[in-house]
Amino acid sequence: VDTCEVQRRRAPGTRPAGDMAPESDGQKVKMERRDCEPALRGHVWPALGKRRTPGDILYWPRDDQLVPFTHWAVYIGRRKLAPHGQSWMVDTCEVTGAELPEAVVHLWGAADSSTRDMSRDAVVVYNRVDEVGGTPYDGNLKYDAAHTPMKPDHILERCLKALGHKVYEERFGGYHVLGNNCEHFATWARYGWNQSAQVSDATFYGAVGLGTLIAGPIGGAFGYALHDFASKEIGSLRRTKSNNFKDHAEDADEEVDWVVDSLVRNTEDHFKALDEETRAYAERREHLPRGATMSPEEEAEEERKRTLLHFDSRTSRLNVAGWDIKFGNSERVEEGDEDEALKEENAPEETMSRSHSERPARRHDRDPVEDLKGIATGVGSLAASLFGGMLKVGGALASEIASQHNAHQEKLRLVREREEAEARERGEIAPPAGVVIEEIAD
Numbered sequence: 001v002d003t004c005e006v007q008r009r010r011a012p013g014t015r016p017a018g019d020m021a022p023e024s025d026g027q028k029v030k031m032e033r034r035d036c037e038p039a040l041r042g043h044v045w046p047a048l049g050k051r052r053t054p055g056d057i058l059y060w061p062r063d064d065q066l067v068p069f070t071h072w073a074v075y076i077g078r079r080k081l082a083p084h085g086q087s088w089m090v091d092t093c094e095v096t097g098a099e100l101p102e103a104v105v106h107l108w109g110a111a112d113s114s115t116r117d118m119s120r121d122a123v124v125v126y127n128r129v130d131e132v133g134g135t136p137y138d139g140n141l142k143y144d145a146a147h148t149p150m151k152p153d154h155i156l157e158r159c160l161k162a163l164g165h166k167v168y169e170e171r172f173g174g175y176h177v178l179g180n181n182c183e184h185f186a187t188w189a190r191y192g193w194n195q196s197a198q199v200s201d202a203t204f205y206g207a208v209g210l211g212t213l214i215a216g217p218i219g220g221a222f223g224y225a226l227h228d229f230a231s232k233e234i235g236s237l238r239r240t241k242s243n244n245f246k247d248h249a250e251d252a253d254e255e256v257d258w259v260v261d262s263l264v265r266n267t268e269d270h271f272k273a274l275d276e277e278t279r280a281y282a283e284r285r286e287h288l289p290r291g292a293t294m295s296p297e298e299e300a301e302e303e304r305k306r307t308l309l310h311f312d313s314r315t316s317r318l319n320v321a322g323w324d325i326k327f328g329n330s331e332r333v334e335e336g337d338e339d340e341a342l343k344e345e346n347a348p349e350e351t352m353s354r355s356h357s358e359r360p361a362r363r364h365d366r367d368p369v370e371d372l373k374g375i376a377t378g379v380g381s382l383a384a385s386l387f388g389g390m391l392k393v394g395g396a397l398a399s400e401i402a403s404q405h406n407a408h409q410e411k412l413r414l415v416r417e418r419e420e421a422e423a424r425e426r427g428e429i430a431p432p433a434g435v436v437i438e439e440i441a442d
Contacts (some may be wrong), residue, residue, distance in 0.1 A: 073106030
């Protein structure tokens with residue numbers, strides 16, 4: 001029995017071994033960024049009021065290269081590889097007795113590399129969370145909606161084998177920015193097969209753009225079809241290769257229960273994320289990270305970037321240095337008008353009623369018919385968005401269930417074939433009809 005993994009007795013209210021204390025609903029994380037980490041519109045980790053759970057995948061934005069990218073890692077809690085390399089030390093170090101820090105396992109280069117994130121000599125390593133970057137973003141939200149994660153103990157087992165026995169490098173080779181990067185490792189550890197949305201997006205835009213440049217719309221369509229075919233073939237090969245990787249025993253009933261629970265959680269997270277987006281737009285903070293607090297100076301800097309070039313997808317408005325453009329019409333947003341509107345909102349009611357008759361007419365009078373059209377359009381867009389979201393969730397549920405069923409049947413087939421082969425070697429099963437085994441004398 002691995003004593004490091006045995007649940008320890010603890011007083012009520014204390015955190016579980018190797019885990020962080022739970023995050024309360026609505027509690028925001030103080031944003032900390034390094035020089036090369038731009039602010040993103042994603043959810044900081046942990047998102048949607050969840051707790052920090054070993055097995056979560058995190059990412060940090062980087063803009064110190066020619067093309068911005070994100071670095072990915074797997075969170076393992078307060079754990080560290082034991083000296084014998086066969087298990088985790090949890091909470092405290094077995095050698096020094098010191099408390100272990102929060103850590104991640106990821107694909108990273110040597111400390112003397114010019115850029116550790118994209119170093120060709122990158123291997124699976126262990127680091128403290130604060131050694132990798134500032135405040136990380138939640139990677140679970142990017143993948144859990146489409147792929148069922150493995151159980152946390154299975155994820156930790158994969159990280160343990162990748163760190164202590166180097167099974168990942170032996171199976172998938174060395175680092176490659178397109179074929180085997182840090183995101184490939186993180187998704188392999190959490191979902192069972194390696195994939196990278198960054199690479200997929202980059203190759204998609206590259207194939208479509210190059211095809212359009214060479215042969216116009218027809219070339220763009222060909223590039224799209226080529227990318228779609230290649231992505232499906234590569235994904236199928238990686239799934240098959242990962243299905244043959246037997247790193248833990250599985251119980252069919254438990255796996256089905258886990259898949260159903262995961263689908264329910266993902267559906268709840270989908271609607272929570274929609275609420276977060278609605279709140280961010282209502283508070284005019286759609287350009288800032290979700291679930292984080294920033295200093296006034298940082299918010300002012302992000303607001304300055306937004307005012308230079310900002311597109312509001314909810315209202316289909318593009319603002320370029322103060323010019324508000326919508327459906328081809330352009331009008332200058334006067335700062336005085338904005339200030340006047342803010343003053344009217346904050347003025348007492350009697351002052352507003354007294355000055356209402358004295359206020360000059362606006363340059364652009366509102367048309368009731370246009371307002372009704374706008375309301376009808378908004379209601380229609382909202383209904384379409386809700387219906388589309390329901391279709392996406394339903395499609396994801398059906399696709400994931402079918403995928404899990406196929407993968408499970410493939411695993412059962414491989415197990416049966418292996419058991420039959422072993423039984424034949426032991427002589428417990430007769431050979432197939434028509435096959436004669438003759439004994440050859442020495």
